[in-house]
Amino acid sequence: MDVRTLCLGVLSFGETSGYGIRKAVEDWFGHFAHASLGAIYPALAKAVAKGEIEVVGPVDVALEKRVFRLTDIGRASLVGSVSAASGEEILRSPFMTAMFFAHLIDMDDVHRVVDERLAGLRREQRRLRGLPSTDMTEGQRFTIRYALAMTGAAIAFMEREGRAMVTAIDREKIDNR
Amino acid sequence: MDVRTLCLGVLSFGETSGYGIRKAVEDWFGHFAHASLGAIYPALAKAVAKGEIEVVGPVDVALEKRVFRLTDIGRASLVGSVSAASGEEILRSPFMTAMFFAHLIDMDDVHRVVDERLAGLRREQRRLRGLPSTDMTEGQRFTIRYALAMTGAAIAFMEREGRAMVTAIDREKIDNR
């Protein structure tokens, strides 16, 4: 989903700053989307120009903090973007790429990459479990539970088949010598 | 993973054309990466200039088909790229975005989006199951089994909680009226 939709979407939960939008996306939706500040600020400026959002602040002059609020125009526009959402899920996985081309690399690297992946998955599981469940919409709850289900399934798969697959790759490499 | 690595990686399994690389990526690795022809051809031209691959053909002059082969330089370079692979998994999901902002849209759209997602997951499951398992490296087998495990878990979650969540979202919207 593009940064504009993400910005307007976060603002649909309440007023906040550009920095706040970034934090909200990472914390609540980080499993499914990312947005850097270098993309958020220009997107907010464009949305202000279009009348989709308006500046409420400056809340803190010294901090130059500006808070944005979704306008009716913005809400209507956002509803359109979210309703029209479709298309395949896209997964970019450096780990899976390494595994797909595992026949090329050292067993040490295969091991490292598998261990790193499991560690990353456990870290993400802990992070998701640590998210406070209060003040959440049902939709948000759904995404977090989905993320937890997927992370759990990935961990289970890696624990069940990861080590065996590393051994199989190793054997295959020895056979091909 | 970038298009260059994908191109060299596919060529590590055997000679093929730019078009063939695209097909290979979609068929065997489509769950984890994509590469359009507009990115593949320039990447191949660059790799030829660097001596990482060489042209074997033209195999079919009328069709202007050119087949590429990975050189030793290319193989070494590829090993470096694959070994260095790291970083978080990135998931871009229009469906999850719609669910996250479900409080904004019509129940009809929520329903549609959930149904589309389940249909997409089932299609992907069928596609993955239909992939011939012969002539595959252990690494490739791993990625396909992983993709099947994840797709299965997603289907299970959607079947278990999808409908209930749609109902809960609906109830929440009524309460907020």
Next chain:
DNA sequence: GTGAACATGTAAATTGTTACATGATTAC
């Protein structure tokens, strides 16, 4: 004969990240 699949290549447009540039506040 017609549509799908095969085949290559360029260029515009999009979209975003990273780096640069600057400064305040807070907790240790």
Next chain:
DNA sequence: GTAATCATGTAACAATTTACATGTTCAC
């Protein structure tokens, strides 16, 4: 006092998709 976090904004750069442009082969 210093590191982390809060806060904004611009610009260079990178990577890729989509559209354009063209032609062949195969199956029905």
